[in-house]
Amino acid sequence: MAALAETSMGVVREVLGDSVVDEVDEPIVSYIANVLADQDFDFGPPDGHGIFHALGDLLIDARCVYDRDHCLEVCTKLCEKLGSHGIVKPKAAVRSLATPLRMNAGMEEQVAPKKPENIFDAPLLSSRDKAKLERNKRKEDRQREAQYQMHVAEMEALRAGMPPVYVNHSNVGGTTIRDIHMENFSVTVGGRDLIQDVTLTLAFGRHYGLVGRNGTGKTSLLRAMAQHAIDGIPKNCQILHVEQEVTGDDTTALQCVLNADVERVQLMQEEAQLGQLLKDLEYEAESKQRVDKSKGDVDKDSISKRLEEIYKRLEFIDADAAEARAASILAGLSFTPEMQCKNTKSFSGGWRMRIALARALFIEPDLLLLDEPTNHLDLHAVLWLETYLLKWPKTFIVVSHAREFLNTVVTDVLHLHGKKLHAYKGDYDxxxxxxxxxxxxxxxxxxxxxxxxxxxxxxxxxxxxxxxxxxxxxxxxxxxxxMEHVDAVVSDPDYKFEFPTPDDRPGPPIISFSDASFGYPGGPILFKNLNFGIDLDSRIAMVGSNGIGKSTILKLISGDLQPTSGTVFRSPKVRMAVFSQHHVDGLDLTVNPLLYMMRCFPGVPEQKLRSHLGSFGVTGNLALQSMYTLSGGQKSRVAFAKITFKKPHIILLDEPSNHLDLDAVEALIQGLLIFQGGVLMVSHDEHLITGSVDELWAVTDGKVAPFPGTFKEYKKMLTT
Missing domain, CATH: 1.20.5 (Single alpha-helices involved in coiled-coils or other helix-helix interfaces)
Incomplete structure (x- = not known):
């Protein structure tokens, strides 16, 4: 795997060019190369669309390419180059047989064979029929691609249509927006009714947790509210939906947050211009010569008067404290002072999502809509965000899979079920x-x-x-x-995560580290002299701050990375499944889950693949929907189905609960408890960790060591 990653890195550098690669953040280039080197990555057809769907947005955001057309061209070249190096495996050719193939040819016949009387006696396919099937397949692929591109365009137009939200100083001392009453509204997406005839009142200052199964329409509801597409939302109500990361450019992280205060930025720019103009006029008066004739008609008194107005306004909006407040918010979300001064384009998507969250907290809109805000945060940042939101003076709605986070920050719960919203007082428990x-x-x-x-x-x-x-x-x-009619209780179908039981159990040792050290080429040593082992009975959670190297440890275990010194032993008989966000990002969104699995595992009977998808709750029509229509949690379940199809002995999980709803997290816990193999996860979800593992490993200062206590005790240690 290390050789594949090295080859992949060379191809990426060759196609993008060293000048481009050198300007892009190294972890981004490394991530791209590792995704392409992953043996489970679905490249799809040789036209580069598989790479384009998985990595196109990242390539564009990281400024590796100019636009989408250039991106597709680059992805096509990557596919060609990787194919020439053997990383992209050619599809097995389908050959028509001139005569039927006898599976029992050469075997002793105990019974005289009957004369075949079915279609297999004839040649399988004529060349004309085969060409027709191939044309139909290409046509279907083009139709799916066109539908997906239309969906992408619709989503981009939807986000572009969101009203801009900036710091509003007109209501300093108290907002004019109080309770929001939405009556008899519905939400429809793609012709499908998600919410029907619902009346909802959001009381000012209450903190709402929006819960419900994946795919029921939670994100669609937040989008409709942010667009003011629901009657009852005042037009002057500032609503900010934190869903998309900020666009990477040359602006620093701190300035990106500060730019949300448009009035402050404009006033400070005007102050600088007028101040410079006043200095020029004073210089002219002293030297008794005119430097610029156009300034002859400028009245120094009017400039001084305007500057005085600007200073009063800046003092009124507390402009001097804005930078300290923005820096404090970024620091709470784990941005160091050095990181706050870095350009936004140098950050990965996860960090740019944090900048978007920081900007939202800085703006403090009338109604804040948070969609899975803890997904890209480490435990330190989650604990800080909990404390910050507890003091939030206005109304917010948060969608989250983290039970303890909801228990801490919400005062009410909105349950979306059966196309209706039901409000409950209190926390999630x-x-x-x-x-x-x-x-x-x-x-x-x-x-x-x-x-x-x-x-x-x-x-x-x-x-x-x-x-x-x-x-x-x-x-x-x-x-x-x-007699009054009483409705029957309609419960959601039970979720299930059924991890397949391995057919064999390799003997120990399974995985062991002996004085293993690791550092990326040209960088410092991240880990030194690691000594630990993992077996089929291991149930471990790794915790530590973001960037400390938890994901690197998983890659060392899986073999995606090799130690720079020491040894990492892996039993040749052990099968490992690795779940991470790039497995979800790498799905081909133009096809449905069943077709995707058929392409990943050619030759496997369709019913077997359907059954395996069903073991992760992807059943019925859900298995036949194009994956771009699925929610994040539903895509995660497809990724789980893919990586576990070969019955792994060890499952490595990197933030597995991201995008799952609360019921799915509960099902994941039950599935891991029943699984007859080893589990090692990276997570900050307290409920998931306490429910599914029995050992905690803390990653700090280049070391991995068991933590002598519970997750609650670990949290308490961080806050003291």
């Missing part, structure tokens, strides 16, 4: 208890109602034609008509 009690009461009421209806109907059926009981029958019929 309170919501679960209240909903469970509500469902029990509803079930009891339904059963009582059905029992009463049954008794009445039985009486009516028994005495319908009895003249003596006619009046009683009529009264029962009227009572039955007047």
């Amino acid at each position: 309170t919501f679960e208890r209240t909903r469970e009690e509500h469902l029990k009461n509803q079930m009891k009421a339904f059963e009582t109602n059905e029992k009463a209806r049954g008794h009445m109907q039985a009486f009516i059926d028994k005495f319908r034609y009895n003249a003596k009981r006619a009046s009683l029958v009529q009264s029962r019929i009227k009572a039955l008509e007047r």
Whole structure:
């Protein structure tokens, strides 16, 4: 794998050019090369579209290419070059047979074979039929690609149509927007109703957690609100939906946040211009010569008067404190002073997402909409964000899979279920208890109602034609008509994550590190003299701050990286599955999950692939939907299905709960508990860690060591 990664890096440098590569952040180039070297990466057809779908946005954002057309051209070249180096495996050719192939040819015949009487006696495909099938396949691929590109264009237009939100100083001392009342609204996406006839009031200053299954429409609801597409939202209400990372450019991270205060920026620019103009006029007066005739008509008094107005306004909006406040927010999200001065284009997508979050917190809009804000944060930043949001003076709605985070920051829960929104007071644990009690009461009421209806109907059926009981029958019929209808309890289908059991169990040792050290070429040593082992009974979570090297440890274990000194032993019989965000990003979004699995595992019966997808909750129509229509959590489940198809002995998980809904996280915990193999995960999700592992490893200062305590104790250590 290391050789493949090295070859891939050489191809990337060759295609992009050393001058481009040298200007791009090294981890980005390394990430691109490692994704392309991954043996499980689906390159798709040889036209480069597989690379384009997986890495196109990253290549554009990192300024490796000029635009989308240039990006597709580069991806095509990468595919050609990687193919010539043997990294892109050629598709197995389909050959028509002139005569049927006898599977029992050469074997002893115990029974005389019957004369075949089916279509396999004839040649499989004529050249004309084969050409027709290939044309149809190309046509279907083009149609899928066109549909996906249309979807991308629609999403870009949707984001471009979001009203701009900047720091608003007009309501200093108190916002004019209080409660927001939305009545009888619906949300429809692509002709599919996600929310129908819902009335919702958001009380000022309340903190709402929006929960519901993946694909029910949580993100679509937030987008509709941010666009003011729902009646009842005041036009002057500032709504900011933190969904997309900031665009990378030459602006520093700190200045990117400060630029959200447009009035402050404009006033400071005007102050600088007028100050310089005043200096020029004073110089002219002293030297008694005119440097610029156009300044002859400028009144020094008017300049001084305007400068005085600017100084008063800057003082009123507390402009001097803005930089310190922005820096404090960035520091809370783990930006060091040096990082705050770096250009945004030098950051990866995850860090640029943090800048977008920092900018939102700095703006402090009337209604803040946060979609999985903890996905790109380490534990330090999550704990800081919890404290910051607890003091948030206005209204916000947050979508999150992190149970403990919701328990800490929300005052109310909005549950999206069955195209309806139901509001509950309290944190997430309170919501679960209240909903469970509500469902029990509803079930009891339904059963009582059905029992009463049954008794009445039985009486009516028994005495319908009895003249003596006619009046009683009529009264029962009227009572039955007047009886209030009680809806049956409709529960979500149970989620399941069924990790397949390995057919064999290699003997120890499975994986062992002996005085292993590692450092990237040209950089410092990240880890020195690591000594630990992993076996089939290991249940471990690695914790530590972002950038400390947790993902690097996973790559050393999996073999994607090799130690610079010492040894890492891996049993030749062990099979490992690695889940990380790039496996989700690498999915071919133009096809459906079933077709994707068929391309990844050619020759495997369709029913077997359907069954395996179903073991991760990708069933029915969901398995036949184009993946660009799936939610982030649904795509994650497809990625889980892919990496576990070959029945791994060890599962390595890098932030596996990102994008999963709360029920899916619970299903993941249950699946890992039942799995008969080893588990090593990198995560900051307290509920996932405490529910599925029994050992905690802390990564600090180039070392990996067991932490002698629980996750709660580790959190407490960070806050003291």
